[in-house]
Amino acid sequence: METEPLFLQRFEIGGRDFVNAGKASTTVKGILKEIGMAPAVIRRAAIASYEAEMNVVLYARRGTLELRVTPREIGITVADTGQGIPDVGLAMQEGYSTASEEIREMGFGAGMGLPNIKKNADEFRLHSVVGEGTTLQIVIRG
Amino acid sequence: MKLAVVREALGCRVITGAHHLDGEVEVGCGADLMSDVLAFIKPHALLLTGLSTVHSVRTADVAEVRAIVYVRGKQPDPEAVELAREKGLVLLATRLPMFEACGRLYALGLRGGSEIEEDWSDGDRAPVPSAL
Numbered sequence: 001m002e003t004e005p006l007f008l009q010r011f012e013i014g015g016r017d018f019v020n021a022g023k024a025s026t027t028v029k030g031i032l033k034e035i036g037m038a039p040a041v042i043r044r045a046a047i048a049s050y051e052a053e054m055n056v057v058l059y060a061r062r063g064t065l066e067l068r069v070t071p072r073e074i075g076i077t078v079a080d081t082g083q084g085i086p087d088v089g090l091a092m093q094e095g096y097s098t099a100s101e102e103i104r105e106m107g108f109g110a111g112m113g114l115p116n117i118k119k120n121a122d123e124f125r126l127h128s129v130v131g132e133g134t135t136l137q138i139v140i141r142g
Numbered sequence: 143m144k145l146a147v148v149r150e151a152l153g154c155r156v157i158t159g160a161h162h163l164d165g166e167v168e169v170g171c172g173a174d175l176m177s178d179v180l181a182f183i184k185p186h187a188l189l190l191t192g193l194s195t196v197h198s199v200r201t202a203d204v205a206e207v208r209a210i211v212y213v214r215g216k217q218p219d220p221e222a223v224e225l226a227r228e229k230g231l232v233l234l235a236t237r238l239p240m241f242e243a244c245g246r247l248y249a250l251g252l253r254g255g256s257e258i259e260e261d262w263s264d265g266d267r268a269p270v271p272s273a274l
Contacts, residue, residue: 019221022200029204039185043206047180050204107193107201110177119181 007035007069013056015082018106021057024065025050028076035069041142044120045074051113052078052136058103059083060133072141073122079135085128092118092126143167143252145209145232148188151246152211152236158223159209159232167208169255172244176201183207184255190243196221203229213240 009031011024029046037045049065056063060082068075085091092114099109118124123139146163149156156163167188173179174192183189185206191198192213199222202210209232212218218226218233226233236243248254 019196022197022204026200026203039206043185043204046204050201051177051180104175106195107174107176107191107197110175110181112177112181116177116181 005068005070007031007067009067011065011067013053013063013065013078013080015057015059015061015063015080017057021054022050025053028065028067031067032069032074037069037074038142041074041140045076045140048117048120048138048140049076049078051117052076052138054108055113055134055136056080056082058099058108063133074140075137076140077135077137079133081133084130084132084134085126086130088126088128143188143247143250145188145234147250148209148211148247148252149234151250152234152238152243154211154234154236157212157218157233157235158227159230162209162230162232165208165232167252170244170247170252171207171254172213172240174240179207180205182256187255188247188252190240190247192216192240194218194222196225198222199225199229199231199233202226202231208232209234211236211243213238213243 028049032042060080063080066077090096094115095111097109097111103109121138122141125137128134145165168186169184170188171183172190179201183205187207188209189202189207190211190213194216212235215237
């Protein structure tokens with residue numbers, strides 16, 4: 001049986017919306033702080049959330065980020081509609097990137113995003129369909 | 143290292159956070175790629191960067207960075223300054239280029255936080271990382 005969440009919130013993320021890029025994750029960080037999670041856990045969740053949010057902004061048409069906090073864990077699900085990832089194995093390699101010059105000029109697209117999300121998460125699931133979109137589910141425990 | 147020392151060593155202009163210059167940073171990180179910052183930076187760090195967009199501050203906030211030094215005369219965008227004020231982050235600006243700014247702080251004892259820098263047992267000689 002699933003544990004009743006302490007907190008559940010969904011954020012909309014716009015593809016190419018560079019002005020608001022990262023706002024959902026800073027809100028997530030604030031919420032986790034308010035709930036009273038440990039600083040190290042908050043940092044891991046905020047970094048993973050921010051990387052995932054930026055991936056939607058940089059590569060997808062639109063997406064949602066859902067934060068689910070239970071007494072035992074933090075769950076973050078980021079689902080987008082967009083181009084999808086043709087080779088997930090390749091995308092998981094550090095340094096592999098399909099980012100445009102424009103994205104790199106903004107300081108992103110170094111090919112560290114997905115591996116870094118995995119590094120910060122205790123559970124990591126990535127499902128992608130080319131031409132449809134990508135869903136990323138992570139769980140972080142204290 | 144106190145932020146006041148950083149300011150002095152790099153001849154920084156204080157953009158915001160003048161009241162927090164007695165705050166300490168534990169490690170330093172020089173990067174223009176925010177993806178690298180998110181992947182490698184340690185908490186309570188000083189970030190030196192040439193990226194002047196709002197994402198420099200948003201990344202710093204997420205990664206628990208205490209202060210940013212904008213190098214080679216870069217000025218952060220107004221949105222970046224506003225967000226830093228809101229989050230209580232110190233923003234400094236120096237005319238020095240990245241290499242020189244990092245070098246000066248390193249010479250004063252600020253370290254980078256990577257594991258290879260932990261052990262300086264061989265006198266003054268820095269430990270050498272293994273080849274790629």
